[in-house]
Amino acid sequence: MSGPSAALSLLSAVKRYGAVTALDGVTLEILPGEFFGLLGPNGAGKTTILSLLAGLLSPDAGEARIGERPAADARARRELGLVPQGLALYPDLTAAENLEIFGGLYGLARTATRARAAELLQAVQLFERRDSLVRTFSGGLMRRLNLAAALLHRPRLLLCDEPTVGVDPHSRHEIFELLRRLNREGMTIIYSTHYLEEASRLCSRIGIIDHGKILALGTQDELLERLPFEEEIRFPATAATAGLCADLAGLGQLATEEGLHRFRPPAGFPLSAFYLAAERRALPSRLFACARPSLETVFLHLTGKNLRE
C-alpha cells in the first residue's frame, strides 16, 4: 500500500498495448525530494511509467497517483512538469514564444510568464538566443529548452524521459547541474534513462526495469549489495591467460565477453589468492584490473544481458 508521504506512486499498475504487456503489475513509490532513476533498456516500460504518472495514459489495472490524488486529476497534474523524450517544441516559433505559450497553457499571466521565461532562459543559458527560431537550434540547445518549458509553472514534481538523448557533453553537463540544483531546492525528480552513468551520477535511488517489471529498487550501494560478489577482476582473454582460467574454476564466477575475462570471487575471497595463482602462471600484474562492480554488472546479473543490447 502507498504510504501517505509518497509524492508519486504506482500501485500494481498494468498497461497493455494490444497483446503486448508494457507494464506488468508495477508498484513504485517516490518520496518527496527524491532524485529517482528509472534505469532500463529501450522498450522496458520507462516511458509508460512516466505517461501513467503524468496522466497521459490510464492503467488497465492498478492505480497511478500524484500525492493522494489520481494522476488523471487535472488539479494534481498542475504540480507536475514533464520533459518528454521527443523535443516537444514548436520549431517555427522562437524560444521565448515557445515558453510564453506553455506558460499560458499552465494558466500563468502573460507578464508572469515573460518574467519566468527570462529566468529559465538564463538558467539554461539560452537567454541570448531567446528570439531565435527553435528550428535553428542544435539538439543540445533544444534539449535545454525542452527542460525549461517543463519548469515554467514551478512544478514540485518533475518527470524527465531520457532528457539527454543525442546531446553534446556541454549541454548534458548544463542539464545535470540544473537538475541537481532543482533537487537540492526540494523538487522531486524521476529521471528515466538507459545510460548507467547518468543514473549513477544523479540519482539517490534507482529502479531497474525490464520487460515491464521492476527487477530491483534501492540506492546504488543497496543494488550492488545484491550481487553475490564484491569485486571484479578483468583481464584479457588470450592464450596466455587460458591456464589461469582453468585454475580459477570453482573459485568464483568467470564470464568472458568481447575479449575480456571477468572473474567475480565470492564475498570474503582473499584477493591475494588470485594474484598468487597469476604469479604461478608468470602473468604480469599489469594485465589485471580490479574494479568494484557497477550498475551495469547489477543489470547483467539481474537480466543476463547488457543494458545496451
Place this chain on the structure above:
Amino acid sequence: MSPILILLRKDFAHFRRDRGAMVFAFLIPLTMIILFGQINGVNRTTPTAGQLVGGWAMQFLLFVLVWSANSLFQEKDLGLFQRILSGPVPRSAILWSKFVYGCGLGLLQLVVLFAAGRILFGLEILPYLPALALVCVCAAAACSAFGMLLASLAHTLEMARGLSTFCILLMSALGGAWFPVSILPPFLQHLSRFTLVYWSTLGFRQVLWEHAPLETLLPTIAMLVAIAASLLALAWWRFNRSQIFS
C-alpha cells in the same frame, strides 16, 4: 487567457512565418482566378465572376483547412500533445483551437479572394456584404470541420494527405467549384448536393448574382451549418477513439 485562445495565437503566429502556407492560401488561388478569368473573359455582367471566385476560393479553402487540420499529426510526432496534455489542458481545447483556427484562416482567405474579385472583375460585394459574410463564415466552418474529420479518419499524415487530395478534387468537380453544376448530367447534379462545395457555391451565387434576400438564403445557410455541425461531431467522436493523443 483561455487555452483555446493561446493555441489559436500560436497557430496564427506559425502561419505568419510559413511562406509556403501563405503562397498556397493566397497566391496560388489568386493566380488561378486571374488565369481562368482571362480565359473565360469574365466581367461583372455575367454570373461567371462570382462562380469563378467562389469556386476557386472553395477548393483552396478546403486544401488549406485540411492542411491545417493535418498539422495535428505533425504536433503529435513532435511530442507536443504529451507536454500540453500532461498539464491542465483538456484535449477538447486542442481540437476546438484547431477548428476555430480553420474558421479564422478560411474567413481570411475568402476575404482576400473576394476583395481580389472586386478589384480584378468589378465583382459587386459591398451592397451584399452582411449576406456574403454569413455565407463565408458558414462555408469556412464547414470546410474546417471537413478538415478535422479527414484528420480524425486517417492514421498517418501521409494517409490524410492522400485521402484529402482525392476528396477535395472529387468534391470540387462535383460541387461546382470548377464549372456550374447545371452542366452536369442529372444523376451527378443530384450527387453534387451531398458535397459542401455545392452548398457554399450556391450561397455565393445566391448572394452575388441572384441578390437573394435573407429568407431565400436561409436554407443554404442552414444546410452549411448542419454540414459543419455533423462533420465536427463525427470528427470529435473519431478523435476520442483514435491514437492521436496517445
